[in-house]
Amino acid sequence: MKEQLDLLLQYLYGVWHRRRWIIITAWVICPLGWVAVTFMPNQYTSDARVYADTKTILQPLLRGIAIDNDPSQELRLMVKTLLSRKNLETIARYTDADVKTETQDEYEDLLENLKKKIKINSAGKENLFKISYSGGDPKYVKDVVQAALDVFVENAVGQKKDDTEQANEFIESQLADYEKRLIMAEANLAEFKRANAGYMPGSEGGYFNMAEALKRNLETTRLELKEARSRLASAREQLNREIVELRRQGKNNRTEYDDRIDILQARLDALLFRFTEKHPDVRETRRQIEELQVLKRDAIAVGGNVNNDSVVLQEMKLIVSEMENQVASLVVREEGLVSKIVFIEDKLSNLPAVEAELTHMMRNYDVTKSQYNLLLSRRESAMISQNIGASSDQISFRIVDPPLLPREPSGPMRPLFLTVVLILSLGAGIFLAFMVSQIWPVVISPMQLFKHTKVPVFGVVSATEISGLKQVKRKQLKRYAVLCGLLLVTFIGFMAINTSPSIHEMILEAKEAL
Structure with missing residues (x-):
């Protein structure tokens, strides 16, 4: 040490x-x-203070109706872009400094000098800004600060107007495009539904409903055919018994009531095949048969007889013929229903592909329609925002301290x-x-x-x-x-x-x- x-x-x-x-x-x-x-050389400084009010009564009233934007964010952007080349050229034009330059280099030096010496800073409070500039000419210094202040205030209105116009133009172009796409999607969907009407879900003539209805008709037809064949067999058996009985008894023991009794008996057999003994038609038929049998016995007792064998047989043969025709008609109906069911089931094999295509088309249509409706609502919001911008400013400026001509040098x-x-x-x-x-x-x-x-x-x-x-x-x-x-x-x-x-x-x- x-x-x-x-x-x-x-x-x-x-x-x-x-x-x-x-x-x-x-x-x-x-x-x-x-x-x-x-x-x-002396340096003179001029400054101005401006307050930007970003809080208006319209913001809470129009929330959700007009396009929401943040005025504070726009204000910060304007502060950052105040010294852009476009704004610097505007300031140079406002102060007539550009006419004093003779060459491009002098003009560039002028813009560079403005960019370096123009200062915009926060004045301590929120949205309170101070714009200052220093130079050798007091009047020029004041003019530069006034021009910068004017550009700063004008940018708020101009920027919002430009943004609104650009937004409206973009929305209108997108809306026209989506309208064309929506019309085309609706036309394609309508044509697809027309070409595949039976495949559409919920349609009354759908292939599923048609197949079910045909199957029900086929089941009913087959039941009716079975009943008709049974009645036909019964009628034929009754006809054969009648022929045998006539051959055995001969023709002399028949009366005028036998044919009617035979007819009623055939009807009773047919009714018993379908209904029980308690059915009203069965009871009525038995009653008529019993009355005719009483009349027959009375006629035989008094010795009366009528030879009507040919008429009875002809009527019974007529009944058998009608039943045969009915059976043949039911057979034809059954075959037609079977062929239709085969045709429908063949169509049903294509249903999954049709439904998949329909789902795809409906999805694209729904997306296009939702975007179109969204653009419509956005256009209305943009129009309201534009009207708001025309009637009131979301950012209002108040000049707290205007720029003054400096009397004493600041440096x-x-x-x-x-x-x-x-x-x-x-x-x-x-x-x-x-x-x-x-x-x-x-x-x-x-x-x-x-x-x-x-x-x-x-x-x-x-x-x-x-x-x-x-x-x-x-x-x-x-x-x-x-x-x-x-x-x-x-x-x-x-x-x-x-x-x-x-x-x-x-x-x-x-x-x-x-």
Whole structure:
């Protein structure tokens, strides 16, 4: 630690011993720097504060009716895009700065200068913004801030109008496209249903219903055919018995009631095949047969008989013929129903494919229709939003502080720059003195002398008045103090000039006159 402290003292003494380089460097750098700072052109700053109100009473009232948008997000986007090239060109046009440029490079430099120096920042509160600009011409500075403020406010209305128009154009084009697709889908669906009417779910003439109805009719027809064949067999048997009975008994024992009894008996046999004894028709037929038999007995008792054998047989044969025709008709009906059922079942094999195609077409139709209805509702919402934008602004601006013509320069910060020049010159001088002390080192202690010469040091001789060394050192110190004082006075003078606007303005005017 002691060695490090000794080394530090050695460096400090070397710098102090070469201190004339510090004052020389300061006197060379400071006047030049201070003059340059003094002659720096004045900078003027103008600013404006604007408040953007994004809360309107229409927002909660129209929620869900008009298109929901976030005015705060739009406002943040406008702040970020204020310094876009389009807006910068508009600002340059508003201030007539573009007409002063002669070449494209000058125009690009103008836009770059506006982009660098126009500042828009939050003023501390929500949606309160500060727009500022600095330059050498007070009027131009104010005009730039006013132009930037106008562009910022106009962008809110223009951007919303452009967005609304673009949204309406896009929705209208999509709506026309989906309308064509919907009409085509409806036409294709109608044609498909017409071509496959029997396959449609829920249709009255569907193949499923037709097949079920044909099967029921076939079952009924087969039952009727079975009944008709049974009646036919019974009638034929009755006819054969009657023929045998006539042949056995002969024709002399028949009366006029026998034929009617035979007919009723055949009817009774047919009724008993279908109904029970308690059926009214069965009872009525038996009653008629019994009455005829009573009449027959009475006729036989009085000795009356009528030869009607040919009429009875003919009637019974007629009945058998009718029953045969009925059986033949039922057979034809059965065959027709069977062929129809085969045809329907063949059609039913194609039903899954038809239903799959119908499902696909209905799905596409439903999607197209839902999108079309959604676009219709969106168009209505867009029209309401457009009407809202035409009647009221979702973002309203209030100019809190308008831009003013600056009366006093806002920069540059000459006192600070003067101080910086002084500090930098002193730092440069100290660095130069240190380097010189390292190139031509000075011995300040016996230990340092011993290290350099390797010769033992037995004593130290101090400077005396008689030698004159102290007088020389005092004179050097006085000259150094005077030079430092003059430097300080010069610094104070430049500081006074640069802090007095009137004096500084006179100096700048004199410079321009020269």
